[in-house]
Amino acid sequence: MEKIRLFKPSVGVEEIANIKDVFKRSWLGYGPLVKKFEEKFSKFIGTKYAVAVNSGTAALHLSILSQNFKKGKKILVPAITFSATAASVLYCGLEPKFVDIDPNNLTIDFEDLKKKYSKDCVAVICVHMGGHPCMMEKIIPWAKKKKILVIEDCAENCGGIYKKKKIGTWSDISCFSFEEKKIITTGDGGMICLNNKHLYHYLKSLSFHGWDVDPWKRHNDSFVKKKSKKKHWNYQINNLGYKYNMNDLLASIGLAQLKKINYFNKKRIYILKKYLNGIKKCKIISPVYPYVLNKSSYWLFQVKTKYRDDLIDFLKKKNISTAVHFVPLPLHKLYKKYNKNLDNAMKVWKEIVSLPFFPDLSNKKVNYIVKCLVSFDKKYLKYETL
Numbered sequence: 154m155e156k157i158r159l160f161k162p163s164v165g166v167e168e169i170a171n172i173k174d175v176f177k178r179s180w181l182g183y184g185p186l187v188k189k190f191e192e193k194f195s196k197f198i199g200t201k202y203a204v205a206v207n208s209g210t211a212a213l214h215l216s217i218l219s220q221n222f223k224k225g226k227k228i229l230v231p232a233i234t235f236s237a238t239a240a241s242v243l244y245c246g247l248e249p250k251f252v253d254i255d256p257n258n259l260t261i262d263f264e265d266l267k268k269k270y271s272k273d274c275v276a277v278i279c280v281h282m283g284g285h286p287c288m289m290e291k292i293i294p295w296a297k298k299k300k301i302l303v304i305e306d307c308a309e310n311c312g313g314i315y316k317k318k319k320i321g322t323w324s325d326i327s328c329f330s331f332e333e334k335k336i337i338t339t340g341d342g343g344m345i346c347l348n349n350k351h352l353y354h355y356l357k358s359l360s361f362h363g364w365d366v367d368p369w370k371r372h373n374d375s376f377v378k379k380k381s382k383k384k385h386w387n388y389q390i391n392n393l394g395y396k397y398n399m400n401d402l403l404a405s406i407g408l409a410q411l412k413k414i415n416y417f418n419k420k421r422i423y424i425l426k427k428y429l430n431g432i433k434k435c436k437i438i439s440p441v442y443p444y445v446l447n448k449s450s451y452w453l454f455q456v457k458t459k460y461r462d463d464l465i466d467f468l469k470k471k472n473i474s475t476a477v478h479f480v481p482l483p484l485h486k487l488y489k490k491y492n493k494n495l496d497n498a499m500k501v502w503k504e505i506v507s508l509p510f511f512p513d514l515s516n517k518k519v520n521y522i523v524k525c526l527v528s529f530d531k532k533y534l535k536y537e538t539l
């Protein structure tokens with residue numbers, strides 16, 4: 154079998170057609186397509202506003218920054234997540250307070266969240282790990298009582314519905330990633346979704362150097378012939394902003410991807426069903442999540458086994474790519490000092506492995522991967538019973 158990648162973006166003629174249009178207009182930077190993508194995306198998710206940025210990391214950074222939290226305050230973050238979740242806390246001069254994960258679904262453990270909370274905590278970031286929804290129905294009312302902000306890190310779920318509510322609409326602010334491996338992609342990119350108008354304008358400004366005017370509007374105003382006292386070229390810098398905006402080239406890809414998102418999620422469900430059915434009799438390998446497939450948007454197919462490293466080597470020999478999502482952040486040098494009572498995370502990560510999973514993964518390849526998993530399971534079961 155040829156090499157099987159772990160992830161592969163599904164892009165084609167629709168994206169190329171949109172890119173061609175951008176090239177024809179010769180306007181590649183921040184422009185009307187960014188606004189169009191923001192409007193379509195917020196409509197799709199179900200929030201009033203969306204701010205398009207150039208990465209999921211930028212989305213998280215600006216979401217926290219926009220709250221102007223006092224330096225040194227703490228934000229509750231799950232111990233198993235991508236590094237950007239915690240890095241964005243540090244970028245803002247705050248401290249991550251790691252919370253253990255539920256070993257049955259890798260999302261933030263509600264009981265430990267309550268335990269880890271202290272008066273100096275100002276927010277919690279809920280990561281829908283691998284696309285599996287956090288227990289938002291418990292976290293939201295609890296956070297309201299504690300008067301702390303909830304941010305959803307939706308980098309790994311786009312379009313999923315949990316308890317009849319879209320992922321990304323449970324919290325005050327939600328952050329998405331369109332990095333090349335994600336549910337939809339713009340190569341790199343991100344989005345902040347929210348309902349607060351004032352905060353939306355502030356975030357827009359923060360995403361473009363802290364300006365008080367939209368640069369596309371400024372460009373258009375330069376052609377307005379009516380005599381006006383207003384100088385179109387003028388702008389005020391009110392905030393210390395960043396160059397985090399999305400551009401028209403990326404937005405054009407995003408618009409084509411958004412049209413296919415429901416198809417992508419359906420294809421993911423179809424592949425997951427095949428995988429789960431294929432490994433259901435395995436004794437040593439089991440799924441990491443209690444995959445709830447209806448209206449889901451899973452980004453990862455992860456299994457666990459106590460022979461994880463052997464399985465990775467075995468699959469390597471079969472040309473099947475794997476990865477570990479993720480080594481707990483407090484095991485990294487930068488985050489070591491924040492490591493306190495994270496027993497589940499420290500145990501479970503040693504058993505998890507991610508397998509190839511993307512909408513264009515063929516039946517033939519899924520069957521081959523399943524066959525390899527089943528034969529590994531049989532081989533190691535024999536050793537166990539010896």
Ligand SMILES: Cc1ncc(COP(=O)(O)O)c(C=O)c1O
Binds near residue numbers: 209211234341
């Ligand atoms: C949970 C999580 N948060 C944040 C990010 C950061 O997104 P990006 O790579 O677009 O900056 C990622 C993706 O890599 C992620 O998986």
